[in-house]
Amino acid sequence: MLDLTPRDGVAQRHALVINPAKTCxxxxxxxxxxxxxxxxxxxxxxxxxxxxxxxxxxxxxxxxxxxxxxxxxxxxxxxxxxxxxxxxxxxxxxxxxxxxxxxxxxxxxxxxxxxxxxxxxxxxxxxxxxxxxxxxxxxxxxxxxxxxxxxxxxxxxxAQKSGVATGRLALFPGFVNPGDMREYKRLMGQFGIRYTMLPDTSGVFDAPMTGTFELYPKGGTRFEDIVRLGDAAHSIALGEAASERPASQLQRDHRVSSEVMGLPIGVVATDVFVSALSRFSGEPVPYAIEEERGQVVDIMLDAQQYFKSRRVAIYGDPDTVLGIASLCLELGMVPSMMVTGSPMPTFQARASALLDGYGLADQCWAQDKADLFELHQRIIQGPVDLLVGGTHGKQIARAEDIPFVRAGFPIMDRYVHSYMPLVGYRGAMRLIELMSNALMDRQDRDCSDEDFEMVM
Amino acid sequence: MEKEVARESVLDGYAPKTYKKRREHIVTVDSPLETPQEILANVRTLPGMLTHRGCCYAGCKGVVLGPIKDACTIVHGPIGCSFYTWGTRRHKGRSEDESQQNFIPYCFSTDMQEGDIVFGGEKKLRAAISEAVELFHPKLIFICSTCPVGLIGDDINAVAEWTRTEYGIEAVAFACEGYKGVSQSAGHHIANNQLIKRIIGTGDIQPTATHSVNLLGEYNIGGDGWETERLLKRCGIEILAVLTGDGSYERIASSNNADLNLVQCHRSISYIAEMMHVQYGTDWLKVNFVGITSTIKSLREIAIYFDDPALTARVEEVIVDEMASIADEYDYYKERLTGKTAAMYVGGSRSHHYQGLLRDFGVDTVLAGYEFAHRDDYEGREIIPDIKTDADSKNIETLDVAPIDGKYRVRFTKSAYENLKEKIEGLDYYAGLMKEMDKGSVVVDDLNHYETEEFIRLLEPDIFYSGIKDKYVVQKGGTVSRQLHSYDYQGPYAGFKGAINFAHDTLMSLTTPAWKLVVPPWRHESVLEGTVGGDL
Missing domain, CATH: 3.40.50.1980 (Nitrogenase molybdenum iron protein domain)
Known part of the structure; x- marks a missing residue:
């Protein structure tokens, strides 16, 4: 697999993109x-x-x-x-x-x-x-x-402003799956927040099998709700690359205040989101959400030895990569490579800010407008313990025999993923399970008989 | 429902203007062998119809060039087009030896940015080629251009020429911008033209067996080409080159040294078959290795062509042996599939080929259509002189080729050839899709979403075979659907063993337990328990 990729260094390229990590x-x-x-x-x-x-x-x-x-x-x-x-x-x-x-x-x-x-x-x-x-x-x-x-x-x-306030929160979800969008809605529901999420692909790209094809499934943001966005009380943009622009537009056109934050992947980023929801609603964080958070932290403590100092390469869409990197850092991992194909001028600064918090900035490489060929060449030079990203990374995982977790877009070679969240505490729990399974399956596969653990 | 009534009912859903445009694309088959019927095909798609068609680039880079494993194919354009053809078609390929490069896992793009569109992209393309040469040292570079390149006027042919001079390797430019022609078909033609101009006839590989062939229009989806190759090898026939599934530069370059061209998919490669016939004297035989009956017929026609008693005997032995090896499974599946009905909408030959395979298992096809066919694919090659070329197709170059001195070989005298043609239906000929279809079945060209939904509702086929864009539409509507472009990631479906794979997958799809779970139990009967008032 990928046998033609030179193994003797990382080639400098300016014109040719090979195995892109973005599309149009x-x-x-x-x-x-x-x-x-x-x-x-x-x-x-x-x-x-x-x-x-x-x-x-x-x-x-x-x-x-x-x-x-x-x-x-x-x-x-x-x-x-x-x-x-x-x-x-x-x-x-x-x-x-x-x-x-x-x-x-x-x-x-x-x-x-x-x-x-x-x-x-x-x-x-x-x-x-x-x-x-x-x-x-x-x-x-x-x-x-x-x-x-x-x-x-x-x-x-x-969007229009009628002058009659709706009291609603405008939520821009980022480029995420229906499973993530459902998770946002569940969290907002627990605060009793009335919201308009734009877009909302839940109920569209996860519509159930009923025996009747619906050209327009039940899901999706109602157009009349989009019209009333001008009367919204506030907006939250999740993911700078995917959501900052519509939030700014709403602020410019209709003076709807906005806050931009990273995708709520991992505990810290979800805390930021949940706190914003709490502030917006004027309600304390409900116990049910705090319970979920506590469960995730509990798991992180329990499984720490399988993550500590493990080097992970993460690639995909900028907001998603930053989010997953944040969770990896919380787990004690080293996100030694963070790659997106998309242009995002602030990508490296955001990555550095994350890494600085853990004193790891000098051990990691983060790059926008990069491709998977470069990622592969860098992995050959400095191996990683885990690879996280969309389907295309499976080639690198196979070529270098690296444990691989699929997360992000596109995932064309697995089922169910789009129904399950990466965001929120639930999403963190799921990612931790996916990543620990990948790492521990590898330990089980590679260890000698005498080191084969029944309890881990 | 009576099929003609279904046709009318579907057309009646259109506004008058659209009705007029779509009417001639939909035909209810009369008595196919007696009255030739005309269908409108290879014309532009109406905007806003939810067509399933792709573009010229998809036909050129995605279909014909993509499978050539040792070509470094650089897509010159913004990132998307290259990205979408990276690993999305199951044309399998493996290196023949350590020295042969395999670029199939790779995707190359110049990723044009706004500045390249404004100031021209040639410089970036040259730089990209230099980087590719330095990194991989390929023997062959293909350049495929996408929409904006043709519009801004980048001269990709000049860049190919520069590559040849600068690096001493072969480089071929394909101006396959997506807006050219009316479907993928234009791209097939452009790819065929350039392969004829620059590649075919330049190689040194000579066949070693007594009888050698090329397999044209076989893209090795799910390993179909390998299964066909296994059968031909068993018969003692050498495949010199495959165009283009698991194909290689050197073999395609040498393909003129083979004795005969076998044409599997006629639509995507018929131009090469025709041009090689003129340039090298290579006859072509329309074969079909999809379906048991068709495979047997194809093998026998090859034997008739070569007229070698040893080969004829060997072919018969192989047929008997292969049939014996699938006999039990064949009976098993035939018993379970007989009486089912199918509808299918695929590319430019599969909708024909798979009808035969279904017939082998007792399944009737009630509707069939092509995505990018021309009239001859429906009506047979005899109507080619009657086809009027419209403005969209005239823009695609038709090469004027002539016999090549020293390479043209006379196989037969004219009379011997005519004699042979009487014995072999597929010699320089294909009959098209409609002649074999039952009276009353429906044929639709460029089937769109509305028509798909309506015809399925009216004709109620047990299974619908098509592609990824309509698969889940149909399945969500409660009809079994399977992909015939990608085989739902199974296969191979070619040859005898492939026929069993296909029957297995079809039966699996019809009977998978989840179909029984679609309607929840409480929709059938009340699950609430209670007492009726007064009933104590």
Whole structure:
């Protein structure tokens, strides 16, 4: 596996990306749009773009991912895609009757300079229906940026301020799974908080098997709730890379105060989130949540010897990588490599801040805009005990025989993961179980007979 | 439901404009052998229909080039397109020896940024190639461009030329921008053209066996190609090159040295078969190693072509032996599958091939459609002269090729060839999908989401075979669905043993216990206990 990767150093590259740890904006935009109830995401580009995005989301969630396309041909690429967009909007509302179409651009339509704003001002949208759009050129940012672009588009174009306060919390969840979104809702529910979470893919990408296909499943943020975001009391943006932009937009447009924090992965980050919920609600942290927290800390103390000083390489989306690194540090591990393919100017500073708290800054390497080829070369030079990230790392895990835990996006080669949280105390408990199992299974596999422990 | 009624009912759901556009894409099969029926295919998809089609790039890089294991394929464009074709198609490949490179686990991209779009990306592409050469020393570099590259005018052919001069290795540019053509099909054509222009005919490998073939349009999904190869080897036939499953540069380059081209998937590779026929005199035989009956027919037609009594005898021995080895399982599955009905929507040949395999097990196909086919894939090669090329297809270059001196070999005299054609149906010919379908069955080109849901509701097939985008739609609706692009990560499905694998997986999907759990018990009967008022 990966036999061609040179083992004699870490190559300096400036032009060639090999085995990327990111993908393009539009897939993030499609994912965000599917977290709005009765919304049809629409890709303004060649039909191949959205075919890939639907394929990718479906492979991660093992669920349908519906989205339409402007189906550009060479003619449209020369003369502009206005006519295609007009036909698409007519056909989508006619045939598939969504409440809202969420249109995003592609590198194709951006390069030819298609202006969605002016096209849309000339296109009739059926009464009571809505069209939201955002710009997502694939040559800028990554899928995380695209997720933020679409969420920001909804805030910018749909949210209004009526002056009648809703008292609601606006929660921007970050690029996370439905299982995580359910966990946020459960935590907010325990404080009795009324909220609007945008987007909300629970009930969409984890819809149950009933024998009836629902083009628009029960889940997703209600459009009317998005409209009322302008009257929200406060917003919390979870994950700087994925959520900071919509929260700022809401603050700019409607003066809804906001706080940006890391994804609540691990005890410390969850404490920050839970404290914010407590402050917002004016309620003390309920015993049930404190109990969960105590359980996680209990487990961390119990299993400490299996984690202490173990070197872990973490890769994936920036907010997720920082969150997992935080939990690893709490467990006494050394996150010696932290890699994201996405550009995030503050990534290294955030990583350093985490590491400084444990005096480990000089022992670890953190890099945005990096790829898995570089991660592999660095692992060859300085081996790690555990690898954590999405599916693509399985190649490195196999090549170097490293215990491997799947967490983040995309995970195309396992089932159930998207239903289970990484966030909150419950998520921490799950990650600790996954990681300790991987490490301890390896000890069981590798040790000699006389060292084979019945009790661990 | 009566199929023509179903067709009308589905079309009636459309607004008049759309009705007019979709009407000719949907055909209810009449009496297939007597009245030829026309279907509209290979035209642009209507925007907003929820098509399952992909693009030119997917057909070129994803389908045809992706499986060539020792090519370092650099995708020139923003990151996504390269990322999406990294390990997502199950074209298995392994190195033949220590020295042969295998790039299949790798994904290469120039990851174009805004500045590259504004100022041009050629410089970055050259730098990327230099880095790849320094790191891997590949013998062959492919450059595949994605949408913005064609629009900003990066000259990838010039970069390929520069690579050849600068590094003394082969480099080929594929201008397969996603907006070209109307589906993956344009990309197949572009890939075929460049392989013919630059690769085929440049190699030195000579076949060692008496009879040698190339296997064209076999991508080794789930190991299909290896199973086919095992069968042919048993018969004493050497496979010189596979295009392109588990394929290699040197073998593809030498493929003109084989005696005969076997064509498995006609849509994605028919151009190469045709052009090799002209340039090298290599005949091509349409084979189908999916399905038991089809596999037997294909093996026998190969034997007829070579007209060697020893080979003919060996082929018959192999058929008897392979049949004996699957006999018990075959009976077991046939008994359980007979009477079921299927619908399928796949690429440009599988929707045809798998009907035969299903028929082997007594399963009828009530609906079939292709994602990126042309009319001949439905109606047979004889209609090719009647196909009108529209503006979208005219943009894809058609190469004008001629016999190559010193490499063109005459296999048969004209009369001997005509004689042979009478004996072998598949010689330079395929019959298309519709002729073998039962009267009344439905054929749909570029089936979209609306039509999928409606036809399944109306025709109620027991199982639907398609791809990842519609699989879970259909399954959530309560109909068994299986992927025929990726085989739901099982396989191989080719040949005799593959047929059993396929039947096993199909029966498994129909009978998996969870189907009985879909409806909770309290929906059938009340689980509440109580007393009726007054009943003491």
């Amino acid at each position: 904006q539009p897939v993030g935009a499609v994912y965000a749009a599917l977290g709005v109830h009765r919304c049809m995401p629409h890709s303004h580009g060649s039909q191949g773009c959205v075919a890939f995005h639907r394929m990718y989301l479906t492979r991660h969630f093992k669920e349908p991912a519906m989205a339409s396309t402007s189906a550009f041909t060479e003619g449209a690429s020369v003369f502009g895609g206005g006519a295609n967009l007009k036909t698409a909007i007519r056909n989508v509302f006619d045939l598939y009757d969504p409440d809202v179409m969420a249109i995003h651009t592609t590198c194709l339509s951006e390069t030819i300079g298609d202006d969605l704003h002016s096209y849309l001002s000339d296109i009739e949208v059926p009464e009571g229906k809505h069209v939201i759009y955002c710009s997502t050129p694939s040559y800028v940012g990554s899928h995380i940026w695209g997720f933020a672009s679409m969420t920001e588009g909804f805030v910018k174009q749909a």
